[in-house]
Amino acid sequence: MEDIREFSLSELEERIKELSEPSYRAGQIYGWLHKKHVGSFSDMSNISKVLREKLSDRYFITRLRKLEVLVSRIDGTRKYLFSLGDGNVIEAVLMRYHYGNSVCISSQVGCRMGCRFCASTLDGLVRNLTAAEMLSEVYAIEDDTGERVSNIVIMGSGEPLDNYDEVVRFLRMISDKDGLNISQRNITLSTCGIVPRIYELAKLRLQITLALSLHAPTQEKRLITMPIAKAYELSEVLEACRAYSEETGRRVTFEYAVVKDVNDSLEDAVRLSAMAAKLHAHINLIPVNPVRECGFSEPDQKKLMEFRDELLKHGSNVTIRREMGRDIDSACGQLRRRYIADAGLRAD
Numbered sequence: 001m002e003d004i005r006e007f008s009l010s011e012l013e014e015r016i017k018e019l020s021e022p023s024y025r026a027g028q029i030y031g032w033l034h035k036k037h038v039g040s041f042s043d044m045s046n047i048s049k050v051l052r053e054k055l056s057d058r059y060f061i062t063r064l065r066k067l068e069v070l071v072s073r074i075d076g077t078r079k080y081l082f083s084l085g086d087g088n089v090i091e092a093v094l095m096r097y098h099y100g101n102s103v104c105i106s107s108q109v110g111c112r113m114g115c116r117f118c119a120s121t122l123d124g125l126v127r128n129l130t131a132a133e134m135l136s137e138v139y140a141i142e143d144d145t146g147e148r149v150s151n152i153v154i155m156g157s158g159e160p161l162d163n164y165d166e167v168v169r170f171l172r173m174i175s176d177k178d179g180l181n182i183s184q185r186n187i188t189l190s191t192c193g194i195v196p197r198i199y200e201l202a203k204l205r206l207q208i209t210l211a212l213s214l215h216a217p218t219q220e221k222r223l224i225t226m227p228i229a230k231a232y233e234l235s236e237v238l239e240a241c242r243a244y245s246e247e248t249g250r251r252v253t254f255e256y257a258v259v260k261d262v263n264d265s266l267e268d269a270v271r272l273s274a275m276a277a278k279l280h281a282h283i284n285l286i287p288v289n290p291v292r293e294c295g296f297s298e299p300d301q302k303k304l305m306e307f308r309d310e311l312l313k314h315g316s317n318v319t320i321r322r323e324m325g326r327d328i329d330s331a332c333g334q335l336r337r338r339y340i341a342d343a344g345l346r347a348d
């Protein structure tokens, strides 16, 4: 059986035609799925019973089950743990900003990129998420809060460009006027730097922001924390980012997790600043969120400010990412790992 939430409106129209139904029905069904977020054909009250039965014989509708919601007492950040149809669990986070609600979604169950500071990758990749599952992360959070989501960041567990086709389908559908209609300019895709996929994405000329997880100012340093650097040299990744920026007219963001004694020297800042200048990139500094298994720690506040000031001195465009939900295990993959570990204990 196929997941009906996976189809674009035109794909759904074709399938409705095959059932000898008028094509406007597809629009109605699409609205139920992507505007009203129903989880069952029986909720589609303006669709005839006969058609609903035909649909449920052929298709199912993805549903995420909410297992846990952790609410930060500091800033109201809500971290969700959802289970998928096959029992796998994923995380998504709602962050409330002055400009609106931003949802951070996962693109895979686990991850195979192996970045040394990241909890999502510790147990490897389980599987890709479908576009319908990614859409459902956003829908479930809107339904839970009753509030509209205005921004999306693909920065949860997983490497989006390692799940390219489904992520592109997701991007098109979430920004589709017949669905949630979220402006592409309000969507950020974060990647560790899979070069050929960055070129492919550039060719689509979507208006999304590309964020590169840079995390090091030289190839040598990048190799310490990011195995992907073995496959793609830093210079190649930067070239791909330039192509993205030229093709789409969008400014790229460099994400830089500042790790104590690894990449936080003033010399690192000078190099980083030169790299950003070449691409007119925006730099987002994130004090590394310590993950027990990884053994990295964050610099103290004074050191972080000195690092930022050095960037500013060299003319960089830089922000320090406000840490959201530090009290609720908000670093990628931490909640899922805790849940799985607890489930293991319960099973024993």
Ligand code: SAH
Pocket: 113, 115, 117, 118, 119, 154, 155, 156, 157, 158, 159, 160, 190, 191, 192, 193, 212, 213, 255, 257, 286, 287, 288, 289, 290, 291, 331, 332
């Ligand atoms: N795979 C994608 C997106 C998911 S990770 C990527 O690599 O960009 C989202 C961001 O969080 C990435 O920049 C990632 O490097 C960063 N990140 C992961 N673990 C972190 C930690 N413990 N502290 C700070 N940032 C972290």
